[in-house]
Amino acid sequence: MLGIARRGLRLATGLVLGAVLAVAELPLVVLSGLSLLCVFAWPRGRRVVLNPLAAAARALTEAHRRRLRVYVAADTSDTYAYHRALQYLSLRWGLGVLGALVLGAALIGAAYGMSWVFILLLSDVRHPGTLALSSIGGLFLLFLSLQGTFGVAGLETRLARYYLGPSHHETLERRIEELAATRAGVISAVNDERRRIERDLHDGVQQRLVALGMLLGRALRSQDARRAEQLLRQAHEESGQALTELREVAWRVYPTVLDEAGLRAAVETVAERSAIPVRLDYALATEPDTAVATVAYFVVSEAVTNAVKHSGAGRITVRVAPGEDAVLVHIEDDGSGGADSSGSGLFGLARRVAAVDGRFRVDSPAGGPTTITAELPCA
Structure with missing residues (x-):
């Protein structure tokens, strides 16, 4: 539950930043459309207009990529074209406004849902039924708004990945790199595990077995029956300890x-x-x-x-x-x-x-x- 609350707070922060960026996106999109329309038939003028528009579009798009990576956990490619960035921004500002509306509804729902606390503390309740209905309605609006927060975040992710990538080819390349690194890591982990098992066997079980063999040898060579019995008792204890350590090694390998x-x-x-x-x-x-x-x-x-x-x-x-x-x-x-x-x-x-x-x-x-x-x- 705590993890869901943290994720919801993180997504809400991302939507707030998206709404702020929408304030700059809409004028840029309108200005880009009008400028390109005016210089559509003038190639030289089109290049003059495109350069600053491309720089502004890329700056805003990069801000969104950082926002999505930090608050929405969505990765995109950095090799997108200028026209794809402009297409993304031309639709993204609508999601920014939608996110602002959802968060505004959440605040209104929270205010109505908790209003009964302040009303009970500050004044007499003359219409308890109306107060209860307004509180229930506010909490219901809050619930719907929180669900809408996750929905808008999902739309943000889909829109960014559609226009900004990564492309199918980039996804495959990244996956191949991940698999190569993972395979190398698995091989290295297996080798490390083998070395650890060898070390556990050498330093633990093997030493116990050596001591066990020495005790049995001394017992066989002893001419004193009492001494031989004592050595055999020690050998029995040593065998038990060796078995315990062997079980520990086996447990660490795979239970x-x-x-x-x-x-x-x-x-x-x-x-x-x-x-x-x-x-x-x-x-x-x-x-x-x-x-x-x-x-x-x-x-x-x-x-x-x-x-x-x-x-x-x-x-x-x-x-x-x-x-x-x-x-x-x-x-x-x-x-x-x-x-x-x-x-x-x-x-x-x-x-x-x-x-x-x-x-x-x-x-x-x-x-x-x-x-x-x-x-x-x-x-």
Whole structure:
């Protein structure tokens, strides 16, 4: 709910800026039409008129591209032609006016919806039925206006992409670059994982097995029955520790519970095994596909492990929730912050998320809190 409110506020800010820019767009469009009409049959004069118009149109279009990128999360191409920019602006000012009307209606709805509070505090209510109806009508108008905000933002995105691109060819080129980078990242992540497994086996399980072999050898060579029994008892304890460490390595490679019981059980196990209390909020109604569930699990596991090792936190919050055709994974701790997103652990998570075309973000200011968010698209 909080995420929807933030997105709505961001879109409303974008529409306000769009309405302000519409004030400059309409005069430019009218002036461009009249100027081109006057010099239509005069090539030299047309060039004289086109240069300043092209500069003004590009400046306004670039302002819109920045606005859409920041507030509407819509990317466009920077290789558009002048006439496409002018066509875009000639229609865009109407959306600017529409956005202003929608936001104005939202303010009116909020005023009527909340008016009963001030009326009850400042004066006597003589017609409570009328007051209730006006408040309900205001809240309904507010609801419709908020829905209209998302609708106008969607129209803004479609209009910008239609006139400003990216073109189909540019989209394919960008996709090829992303796939090449993702493939390289996956290969590197696999190699890093292999090195980590080898290190865990060499420094942990292998050393335990070496110690176990030495204890058994000493027990076989011992002439003292009591000493041999003591060595065998130590060997038994060492074998148990080796088995525990081997299970830990296998769990970090891939937990069988993920296949047997699903993502919820896997992240619950991570929370139970954590040395720091973990508050888990799992809101998925259905099980995601295997690739998404695997990445979501490793994001939670690695983030919790990093928080336990480095953050000094006293509590960790994990939320797994549905988004718009995506699974949202959110991990937050109350530690000291300052997490390095380019470190091997978090960078490896970013590559895992990129491998399924997801988005990964780390926010860790000095003093905390540290917030890790992954958006994993699903079919």
